Amino acid sequence: MISKNKSDFFENVYQVVKKIPFGKVTTYGAIAKYLGSAKSARVVGWAMNASHLSNDIPAHRVVNRTGLLTGKKHFFGVNLMKQLLESEGLVIKNDQIHDFKLFFWDPNKELE
DNA sequence: ATTCTGACGTGGG
DNA sequence: CCCCACGCCAGAA
Numbered sequence: 001m002i003s004k005n006k007s008d009f010f011e012n013v014y015q016v017v018k019k020i021p022f023g024k025v026t027t028y029g030a031i032a033k034y035l036g037s038a039k040s041a042r043v044v045g046w047a048m049n050a051s052h053l054s055n056d057i058p059a060h061r062v063v064n065r066t067g068l069l070t071g072k073k074h075f076f077g078v079n080l081m082k083q084l085l086e087s088e089g090l091v092i093k094n095d096q097i098h099d100f101k102l103f104f105w106d107p108n109k110e111l112e
Numbered sequence: 113a114t115t116c117t118g119a120c121g122t123g124g125g
Numbered sequence: 126c127c128c129c130a131c132g133c134c135a136g137a138a
Binding site for chain 1: 119120121122
Binding site for chain 3: 009010032037038039040041042043046047050
């Protein structure tokens with residue numbers, strides 16, 4: 001259920017991120033678009049930052065549109081995000097996901 | 113209230 | 126492909 005109250009925006013982000021399947025990744029923009037605020041991708045980033053406390057949020061599966069691990073520095077260590085993704089079968093080259101499009105999971109398509 | 117910053121995205125050059 | 130400017134919204138100072 002995706003609430004439309006903007007006060008629940010963060011909560012909506014978490015709902016979507018939780019649904020990202022193992023070994024798949026998506027972008028901040030895709031989530032923002034799915035929530036009806038395509039131009040608010042930055043806020044999605046903030047939601048991730050705020051989700052820092054929640055443990056069921058696979059924030060490492062959310063990257064920017066180029067597949068670059070821009071948020072890795074917000075993890076415990078700068079290598080954690082990369083290693084988490086690699087453990088899911090992805091290939092990271094210089095903070096860039098190799099064949100990003102092949103692993104891209106678009107909530108706008110995968111979800112209704 | 114005002115200003116700045118940022119895990120972003122798009123468009124133009 | 127790279128670089129730059131702008132828009133977007135939430136939160137901190």
